[in-house]
Amino acid sequence: MTSHRSTQSMKPATAAKKLGVYLEATPAEFREGVVTRDELNALQTDPPAWLRELRKNGPHPRPVVAARLGTSISGLARGGITEPLTTDQIEALKENPPEWLVRERATQSEVREESKRLKARRDAEAAADAAGPDA
Structure with a gap:
């Protein structure tokens, strides 16, 4: 067959x-x-x-624009970026970042740090569970 x-x-x-x-x-x-x-x-x-x-x-879709600017898709929307951008437009924003981009990058950085902290905590708890109750 x-x-x-x-x-x-x-x-x-x-x-x-x-x-x-x-x-x-x-x-x-x-x-x-x-x-x-x-x-x-x-x-x-x-x-x-x-x-x-x-x-x-480009023009680049929003996920690519967000990644290149170091922010989230939601952050782009909050900043008023709803259309695709070219590489030149992205570079111009990076060279002279508007206030919304600075704020969104800071937020994204905080989110990443919190994710790292939570992962480390989960890993430590998993290691303690694996070691057993006597450890």
Whole structure:
């Protein structure tokens, strides 16, 4: 008995998200079709010129913008950034950060520190539990 392996496919929006690019900036043939898992893998391992260009210069989707600015997607929204930004726009914000960006970066830093603290506490509790009640 042989098993027939079906080809996995995804919507262009899902593929764009996995590739870290803004869907509306991709070529029409990408937006209008479906993308198979094999095609996605090929795009990731050997990106065509349009994909390299989008990754380098944008416009970038909000998750990429947030990561490059060191803040959260919610922080972008609070700062009034609702549209995709290009690499040049992101760099301009980094060079001369507005008050909202400074505030959001500080908040993000606090969140990371608190996450580290909680993880260390959980790890210590797990180690104490593993050592048993006599330890």
